[in-house]
Amino acid sequence: MTAAEGTPKRALSLRRRLGIAMLGPLVIAALALGVIGWALISDVVRRTNDRVLGGALGAIAETVQVERGEVTLDLPPAAFGMLENSERDNVYYRIAVGDELLTGYADLPAPDLASLSTEEPRFRYAEYRGQRIRIGEVRRDLPRVQAPVVVQVAETLDNRNALRQRLMTALLLGEVVLVGFALALIRPALGWSLRPLAELRAAIEARDTRAAPDLSPLRTGPLPAELQPLSRSFDRLLARLDDATSAMRRFTADASHQMRTPLSVLKVQVALARRGSDEALREIDEATDRLERLLTQLLTLARADEAGTLPPLEQVDLVEVSRRAISRRIRQAIEADVELLLDSDEKAQFSVLGHRSLVYEMLSNLVDNAIRYNRPGGKVTVALRKDASGTQLIVSDDGPGIPAAQRAQAMARFARLQGENGPPGSGLGLAIVQSSAERLGANLKLEDAGPGLRVIVTFGQGG
């Protein structure tokens, strides 16, 4: 496949991979089989032909007799008939008493008499008249004859070679067919093996709709063991996506829900203003402030919630951040007749690893809450402390506090506690604080300051 300009580079197809992975080993196995087959075939061909040769030899040797002191023999034609074959191999023989030729081809290579057995015929290769031959030879010791009788029968190798070649050809042909068949099977086998993958893909594709994505776990038939991890990871991804989208949906619903009340206030007060109410303008002013604050807080919360976009950790000077948060809130404090002060050891360093903007937003919201839910003439203290557990940022106020039973609820989004008759809040302040603390790896604790609320943010030693 030649990749056209601009098309993304593709990895080798599975079919090619499988083909490449299989072809090498298959060829090596075929070669090994060929070598072993050649050895086996040679052996079998040699043994079979030797047995025929031995048979002819035996038949001739049988006829060697001693008659009146003379060694005689009667060459049986059947013995040579045995050796006839389609390749018309030449057959030679030699029968000798000692070194003296009795009959046959005198120049047939003579055996080494001493090592020749009388029982078992011996076979060997030799060179005769320019051709390779196979000689079968046996020794007979006859009574009253001094020298041993040697019987030799030999044949050329054409038949043996032809037989071996035929068998080898058959073997090699078989191997080629086998390898070819195996390679040809790759495509259908792969198709069959990958069918569960196609089902999985169809199940995934079915989810890719624009309308309302279904994020429940995939419903497929039973999957092969190899695909189960894939399906499981996909399900986990879906579940995380589901959590994220439902959190987002809940947040949007909550946010729009939260805007409706101040908008209603605006509509009512605008109508009243049109009818000449003096109060209305002040109320409109308040309602727009409230909407503005809600919007700011929603954005802050969305930023605090945003995953994976934080810059690297940095050293945050808590004294500097506290001063800035306090100067941002000082006007608000003066208007609310609340004293705002920073309590920290001048000489000590209060530096933690974190994100400056998150710490600032967290502290700013804590101070805002403390001013908002305070009493006129009350006090808000931002204190910095160090102890064994780490560095602490403590914001305390003189307001009504939050009953222990409602503290967990207070941190939920849009939570507005019962019996709150003070200024309208969005119920987002503590949620922002909690979300920021979570992202900073800090511990958040609400305490009774008797009277008032004390919020303690503990930055661990490491962070």
Added chain:
Amino acid sequence: MRILIVEDDAPLARGVISLLRAAGHAIDHVASGEDALSVAATEPYSLVILDVGLPDIDGFEVLARLRARGDQVQVLMLTARDGLDDRVRGLDLGADDYLRKPFDVEELEARVRALGRRRGGDAAPEMRIGAMTINRSTGRVEVGERVIELRRREWAVLEALAARAGQIVSRETLQAEVFGFDDPVGSNALEVNVTRLRSKLAPDGPAIRTVRGVGYMLDRS
């Protein structure tokens, strides 16, 4: 008429109160569901404007409990939620009407008026009693050719009596329907208003009779 507003958001409650007070109604305000239930048990409200999102028990629960104890007071639900489900649920629980935030002021006023008319068993805005015509949508009162200008308390008294014309309305009921908790009420405020109303309707309008020791009655003819 006398209206109870159940709304935990103080600025919104303030706005709705001024709006409806200007229309001549007597308004009470509570900020929680439990308070609403206890106040509604003792005061004869004609209408409860009930926010769904309350800090303790939600508006649906308040409505369900009201209906469970047989209270047939008219209920107008206010909600900041979007769903149709909520509206269906509210109406199924026995709400008389339903309004979504942010609402148009004119719509709120119109619905309050419509609910007020339905209370008298007669949803038509115009009502004739003898020579007098009352338009409960516009608040216009005519006797013969003469247009009667009424202060808002006088209107409240007339509306309460007209809804039960020909019947005696006890002094306590009338007092409760015309004045809210927070209205600065002198001991003879009701009598003062009745007397002024009576003189404005005279001579050709229907008479308001005092049934000594019991209450008041608007003549049908």
